[in-house]
Amino acid sequence: MTRGLFITLEGGEGSGKSTQAKRLQAALEVxxxxxxxxxxxxxxPGAEAIRSLLVTGAADRWDxxxxxxxxxxxxxxxxERTIKPALDAGSIVICDRFTDSTMAYQGYGHDLGREPxxxxxxxxxxxxxxxxxxxxxxxxxxxxxxxxxxxxxxxRYEDMDVAFHHRLRDGFxxxxxxxxxxxxxxxxxxxEEEVAARLQAVILPVIESxxx
Numbered sequence: 001m002t003r004g005l006f007i008t009l010e011g012g013e014g015s016g017k018s019t020q021a022k023r024l025q026a027a028l029e030v031x032x033x034x035x036x037x038x039x040x041x042x043x044x045p046g047a048e049a050i051r052s053l054l055v056t057g058a059a060d061r062w063d064x065x066x067x068x069x070x071x072x073x074x075x076x077x078x079x080e081r082t083i084k085p086a087l088d089a090g091s092i093v094i095c096d097r098f099t100d101s102t103m104a105y106q107g108y109g110h111d112l113g114r115e116p117x118x119x120x121x122x123x124x125x126x127x128x129x130x131x132x133x134x135x136x137x138x139x140x141x142x143x144x145x146x147x148x149x150x151x152x153x154x155x156r157y158e159d160m161d162v163a164f165h166h167r168l169r170d171g172f173x174x175x176x177x178x179x180x181x182x183x184x185x186x187x188x189x190x191x192e193e194e195v196a197a198r199l200q201a202v203i204l205p206v207i208e209s210x211x212x
Contacts, residue, residue, distance in 0.1 A: 004034075004036075004087040005093070005131050005206075005207060006083065006095070007024075007132045007134070008096075008130040008133045009095070009097070009133075009136060010175075011137065011138065011143075011188060012143050012169050014138060014146030016188050019192055021094050024094055024196070027196070027200055033207070034090060038082055039096040039097060040071070041055070043082045044078045044082045045081075046074070047074035047075070047078040050071075058159075059159040064111065065112060068102055068117060069120070071101075072121070072124045075098070075102075075125070098133075100175050103117045103171065105171075107171065108170065132182060133176075133179075133184070134186050134199060135176050137169070137172065137188055138188040142189065144165060184202050186202065
């Protein structure tokens with residue numbers, strides 16, 4: 001059986017990743033693909049338990065290194081228990097956030113730097129990485145407005161200062177610049193339908209070539 005394809009959706013708060021992951025799943029399943037949608041932090045029982053530590057509570061609950069350690073602990077469980085088994089079964093895996101989010105949020109946003117995140121990734125994941133990463137880009141103020149309007153109790157990151165979110169956006173764009181073969185930046189301004197069309201225009205040719 002052919003190994004599946006690992007696709008990640010990245011971006012700042014309010015960029016629409018979760019919505020677009022569901023839309024992409026529907027579009028691919030209509031085309032006969034087997035699709036697994038998952039998320040980070042979370043995606044497995046152990047990782048979901050760690051998620052609650054990260055996305056709730058005061059904005060200053062953890063420093064950047066503590067967050068990175070928690071994220072990679074969750075990621076290890078997620079990869080071993082959810083992502084790799086799905087890929088081995090031939091599924092297309094769509095993950096809402098992965099290691100690039102740790103690099104952007106902790107490495108850039110919390111000024112931890114690239115090297116600690118890269119070292120943790122090498123220890124925890126080895127050479128395991130996405131086949132394709134789509135970074136949904138939106139101006140900071142618009143993204144935060146979207147994120148706050150959706151409500152819920154997972155607002156720890158939304159509560160961080162605006163300067164953090166600008167570093168975060170710059171971080172994602174720098175990640176894309178450093179790895180242009182894997183990463184594509186998608187304009188996330190517009191209607192859900194418009195953004196979905198932009199995503200599919202990038203993803204469908206990749207999937208066709210992969211399965212061809």
